[in-house]
Amino acid sequence: MPDIDFMHAAIAEAHAAEAAGEVPVGAIVVHQDKIIGRGQNRVLRDSDPTAHAEIVALRAASLALQNYRLNHCTLYVTLEPCAMCAGAILHARIARLVYAAPDPKAGACGSVLSVINHPQLNHKVEITPGLLADECGPMLSNFFIKRRGKKILNQHPTEYEDL
Numbered sequence: 001m002p003d004i005d006f007m008h009a010a011i012a013e014a015h016a017a018e019a020a021g022e023v024p025v026g027a028i029v030v031h032q033d034k035i036i037g038r039g040q041n042r043v044l045r046d047s048d049p050t051a052h053a054e055i056v057a058l059r060a061a062s063l064a065l066q067n068y069r070l071n072h073c074t075l076y077v078t079l080e081p082c083a084m085c086a087g088a089i090l091h092a093r094i095a096r097l098v099y100a101a102p103d104p105k106a107g108a109c110g111s112v113l114s115v116i117n118h119p120q121l122n123h124k125v126e127i128t129p130g131l132l133a134d135e136c137g138p139m140l141s142n143f144f145i146k147r148r149g150k151k152i153l154n155q156h157p158t159e160y161e162d163l
Helices: 003-019 053-065 083-092 133-147
Strands: 026-031 034-040 073-079 096-101 126-129
Touching: 003 026, 003 034, 003 053, 003 073, 003 096, 003 133, 026 053, 034 053, 053 073, 053 083, 073 083, 073 133, 096 133
Parallel strands: 073 096, 096 126
Antiparallel strands: 026 034, 026 073
């Protein structure tokens, strides 16, 4: 399957998170062209500050492979990972990260911080940013606009509130 199809699976997870009242972020882990882990934001439902979509997907993938090392796996996520998630990606030894929208408030893959591929770290991750960002960015912005009872944006905003 091409990257765009896997990103659509991550977007479906984001929509499910939003339907549950969570910030709409979704993630999937792929190994040998098969989805082995799915995740969506669950911080409110689980009362767990670590239950970001990426962490949930990494946990599921680790169980599927019976290994905390996720060598040769690709993580697809609808929003640039934060510092916590970037650290988990590195510790899991994810080979490749594909994300949609940059996070100008907490992104740790270059937008705010550069945790992924920091020159002093021993693991390097291949990064593909911006895949379907035009779809995921407005989904996030509109979530926060709706939460505040304001009119939905018809354009593509550049910043995501309260991430």
